[in-house]
Amino acid sequence: MSTLEEHVDIDVPIDTAWDSLHRVETYPQFLEGVRQARSEGDGSRAHLNVYAGGRAQEFDAEIVDYGDERLMEWQTTGGPELSGTFSLLPIDREHTRVQARIEYDPGAVKDAFGGPKGFAQANAIERLVRSDLEHFKELAEQAR
Numbered sequence: 001m002s003t004l005e006e007h008v009d010i011d012v013p014i015d016t017a018w019d020s021l022h023r024v025e026t027y028p029q030f031l032e033g034v035r036q037a038r039s040e041g042d043g044s045r046a047h048l049n050v051y052a053g054g055r056a057q058e059f060d061a062e063i064v065d066y067g068d069e070r071l072m073e074w075q076t077t078g079g080p081e082l083s084g085t086f087s088l089l090p091i092d093r094e095h096t097r098v099q100a101r102i103e104y105d106p107g108a109v110k111d112a113f114g115g116p117k118g119f120a121q122a123n124a125i126e127r128l129v130r131s132d133l134e135h136f137k138e139l140a141e142q143a144r
Contacts, residue, residue, distance in 0.1 A: 002106055004126055007099040008133040009091060012140050017088050017096040018070055020140040030135035032128055046074075080108045098136065100129060 010017055020026070024046045027037035035056075036049040046061045059079025065072055070088035084102035091097055102125075109125070 001103050002122065004102045004104075004122075004129055005099065006126070006129050006133055007097055008137050009095060009097050010137045010140050011095055012144055013094055014070060014088050014090045014096045016144060017098060017140050018067075020136070020143050021072060021086055021088070021098075022065075026139060030139050031132050032135075080111070081105050082109070098133060100133060102129060 012020075022043070024037050024039040024043075027046075027048070028034045031037075033050050033052040034048055035051050038047050039045070040047055040060070043065075044063050046063060048059055048061065050057050050059070057079065060077045061074045062077055063072060063074045072086045073084070074086075075083035082102065082104050084100060087099040087101075089097045089099065104125070106122070
């Protein structure tokens with residue numbers, strides 16, 4: 001498994017960032033390739049319709065919240081093996097750091113989504129995650 005860690009500082013209080021992270025229906029607005037997303041059940045699952053690697057795919061993700069710690073863990077089910085965490089840390093009353101940690105099997109990602117292999121793949125995934133975090137920042141800051 002490979003691990004990627006990125007973070008972004010956003011200009012909103014931690015509660016606003018936490019609420020924005022939990023609006024599954026807005027995921028297509030900041031996650032590249034996600035065409036549609038919906039929360040299922042009691043909010044512990046998300047269903048994602050994704051277009052990547054030249055093909056449409058659907059898969060689910062299990063979500064575990066640790067609200068008091070402002071930590072969300074997720075893991076895909078029935079699709080490419082991906083998992084990760086989002087940690088929110090207060091910088092001060094009006095600013096929050098969002099840390100993303102993603103674990104993935106490079107071979108499974110290539111099989112599921114196409115793209116380069118090896119070092120080029122790691123760079124592409126890093127750029128994608130960084131871009132997604134910047135788009136999340138924009139979305140959360142507009143929600144104020």
